[in-house]
Amino acid sequence: xxxxxxxxxxxxxxxxxxxxxxxxxxxxxxxxxxxxxxxxxxxxxxxxxxxxxxxxxxxxxxxxxxxxxxxxxxxxxxxxxxxxxxxxxxxxxxxxxxxxxxxxxxxxxxxxxxxxxxxxxxxxxxxxxxxxxxxxxxxxxxxxxxxxxxxxxxxxxxxxxxxxxxxxxxxxxxxxxxxxxxxxxxxxxxxxxxxxxxxxxxxxxxxxxxxxxxxxxxxxxxxxxxxxxxxxxxxxxxxxxxxxxxxxxxxxxxxxxxxxxxxxxxxxxxxxxxxxxxxxxxxxxxxxxxxxxxxxxxxxxxxxxxxxxxxxxxxxxxxxxxxxxxxxxxxxxxxxxxxxxxxxxxxxxx
Numbered sequence: 001x002x003x004x005x006x007x008x009x010x011x012x013x014x015x016x017x018x019x020x021x022x023x024x025x026x027x028x029x030x031x032x033x034x035x036x037x038x039x040x041x042x043x044x045x046x047x048x049x050x051x052x053x054x055x056x057x058x059x060x061x062x063x064x065x066x067x068x069x070x071x072x073x074x075x076x077x078x079x080x081x082x083x084x085x086x087x088x089x090x091x092x093x094x095x096x097x098x099x100x101x102x103x104x105x106x107x108x109x110x111x112x113x114x115x116x117x118x119x120x121x122x123x124x125x126x127x128x129x130x131x132x133x134x135x136x137x138x139x140x141x142x143x144x145x146x147x148x149x150x151x152x153x154x155x156x157x158x159x160x161x162x163x164x165x166x167x168x169x170x171x172x173x174x175x176x177x178x179x180x181x182x183x184x185x186x187x188x189x190x191x192x193x194x195x196x197x198x199x200x201x202x203x204x205x206x207x208x209x210x211x212x213x214x215x216x217x218x219x220x221x222x223x224x225x226x227x228x229x230x231x232x233x234x235x236x237x238x239x240x241x242x243x244x245x246x247x248x249x250x251x252x253x254x255x256x257x258x259x260x261x262x263x264x265x266x267x268x269x270x271x272x273x274x275x276x277x278x279x280x281x282x283x284x285x286x287x288x289x290x291x292x293x294x295x296x297x298x299x300x301x302x303x304x305x306x307x308x309x310x311x312x313x314x315x316x317x318x319x320x321x322x323x324x325x326x327x328x329x330x331x332x333x334x335x336x337x338x339x340x341x342x343x344x345x346x347x348x349x350x
Contacts, residue, residue, distance in 0.1 A: 005193040011326040015173075017041070018185045019165040022175040025113055027080025028097045028210045030158040031055060034076045034184070038204050041188055054217040057204040061196060068342040069199045069224070071301065072190060072332070073215070073293055074183035074231040075208030078176065079314055081144075081159035083112065090150045091143040092121065094159055098209030099314055105142055108316060109162040112144075114152050120162065121146040161316035171249075171322045178310045178318040180208065183231030186308070186329055196336040201225070208293055212260075215293035218300075225301035227345060229332060230294050233320070234285055236309035245289055246309040249321045251281030252328040255305035257288055260295030263304050266348040271304065271335070280331050283309070302349055306332065 005012050017037070026034035035057055042049045042059050049059040057076075079098030086092055092112075106125035111118045124143040146153055165175035184204060191202045201223075205214035234253050235245040246253045254271060256263055275282040285307065294303040308328050310320040335341070 003193050005189065011329050013322050013325060014189070015167065017188065018173075018181075019175070021181040021185055022165040022177055023163075024177075024181075025111065025158075025160055026076060026078050026177065027158050027160050028077040028207045030080075030113065031077050031206045034181070035204070035206075038076070038184070038188065041192065045192060047191065052218065054214055055206040056214050056218050058201055059191065060201045061191070061199070063196055063199050066198055066342060068226050068345065069201070069301075070196070070336055071201045071203055071223075071225040071228045071297070072187055072231065072336075073203040073205055073228065073297060074187040075180045075205040075214060075293060076184050077206055077209050077214075078160065078179070078181070079209050080161075081110070083153060083155050083157045083159060086150065086153065086155065087143065088150075090145055090147050091124070092146060092150075092153060094139065094142070094144055096139060097158075101314065102139070102142070104315055110144060110159050111162050112146065112153055112157050112159045114154065114157050116152050119146055119149045119152055121149075121159075163316040168319070172319060173322060174317050174319045176316050176318065178308075178320055179233040179313045180231070182233050182308045182310065182320060182325060186231050186325065186332070189329055190332060190336070194333045194337050197339055198336055198342060200336055205293055212291070212293055212295050215296040219296040221300075223300055226349060228294070228297050228301045228303040229335065230292055230297065230303055230305045231328075231332075232292050232305055232307040233310045233313055234290065234307035235313055236311045236320070238311060243286060245286045246283050246307070248309050248311060248319070249323055250283050250309070251275075251324060252331055253283045253285045253307040253309055255285045255292070255307065258285075258290050258292060258294070258305065259288060260291040261298055261303055261305070264302055264349065267302065267304055270344070270348050271331070274334055275331055278330070278334055280327050282331070
């Protein structure tokens, strides 16, 4: 069957949807904008979906003549902040939603969602000729300045960095929330364009950045799966890092072990072989780095974590390669749409 997303052997990336996902307001606990994009795409496809009590979205593609169930999961939230205190005449104190490097925050522009709309602000910063050595130790050392809009902001308002998605070269893109709107985009792309030979459920999870809360809730369901594919983003190389986790432009990243999960070695070897035969570049992630929704979803079935490498994750501007996104889509497409692949899985999975 000819796929609409493939032209002359090249997978086409929908930059309009990818940009909308990246730019949307969606910190942990306030993912409505992102969820609305997902639901809108599902409704265009006439795909049934359920939004559970936590805010997770799930849509199922049932296939005849198979009882092999696959779950493809990606979290949709981003790191951000929550207004915790107002300090006259124009300042706010905030609490982090997810992991931030304090040193990058001074001078960073932010958007605050209020009842009256978006209020703009900036993290306070001391000029270097006044204080040459700034040593931030906690969020108690930081304020957000919103100027004359102080009265419009309330304690409990959500905050994200101000950032705009952009293509910076032929294959490189930059923007916020690539962790994990890249995984979310791939999940949507697979749902839209790939005709699986297995029963595939597409799961879009909330509140991953606050301790995997969306997946913890979903794991309490009665659903069981024969294979769970978790789509993520992982740290790519930087010149100042001693321990490189992965590299931009060298393909999707396979996790053998992180802080919450160890992947079945037979499944790792199987995917490596699939990638090799199909000439898909593949990286192995440095073990025991980070944690993912596999921490809870493993209760529902065997998991494998496949990530797209990105530089500067958990900052306002992250960078990744469209080539890595394309190769990740290609790899997972093969894992769910190859004829007779069910029999191969049954030989290696418990």
